[in-house]
Amino acid sequence: MSFLFTVSPDFTPDHLPGWYIFNSWLQKKTNLAIHLEIYNDFKGQREAILSDSVDLIYANPFDATMLVREKGFQPLVKAFGEADEVMIVTSVKNSVEEVVQLEKGIKIAFTEDPSVFMIGSILIEPSDLNETDINPFLLDTYVLVAKSLIKGEADVGFFLAEAFDSLSPLIKKKLKILVRSQIDVIHHSLMIGPELLNKKTVILKELVEMDGNEKGQGVLNSLGFTGWHEINENEMEFMIDLMDTLVT
DSSP: EEEEEEETSOOOOGGGHHHHHHHHHHOOOOEEEEEEEOOHHHHHHHHHHTTOOOOOOEEEEHHHHHHTTTTEEEEEEEEEOOOOOOOEEETSSOOOOOOOOOTEEEEEEOOSOOHHHHHHHHHHGGTOOGGGGGGEOOOOHHHHHHHHHHSSSOOOEEEHHHHHHHHOHHTTTTEEEEEOOOOOOOOOOOEGGGGGGHHHHHHHHHHGGGGHHHHHHHHHHHOOOOEEEEEEEHHHHHHHHHHHHHHO
């Protein structure tokens, strides 16, 4: 039997080869037939989840509620030191220096990453802007968000901090950060679905011990990680509850 593994579409493109390397490593370690499927967007991935096609997923925090409470997924691990922080960014040419200076009618560039948009919307609340005061500008990638700011096509952009940090020095030189979130407890999670739960102990053991040998460290490096930390169910429920609170 083959199992399907997928990764939240908001990962940085330079880590795409790393996920294929990780998938090959996981297959060898567990003797399971695991197929990595990379979806181009969140819509395609959610359709696969809703049709019960996904068995293993590196999920963004926004989808955690649905995966756990509606689809019976359980958490496995999160990457050491990784948190889903969000930045509000503008062009260095923009006179705005603080979020409170943002005015009605601004054009906000963002990707379809739902957790980033949600946290970004919270971060601009000091400006007293509501949904009717902004012009949303949806783009496919964070690189395009950055370019839209540099070209003056958008006033501010919402970035996953990791994605902003991975931009080239040339691009970042033309941008400035207005604010960065410091939530800490919101993060992506590697999660396992109902069809694979009988292999949870085996998979979890391999993951938490992954940084203990040279081969495993090499695979982790290809993902930009240093190791995995086990997530218990209480920790996952806390994050889900927090996300629910932020949404409402």
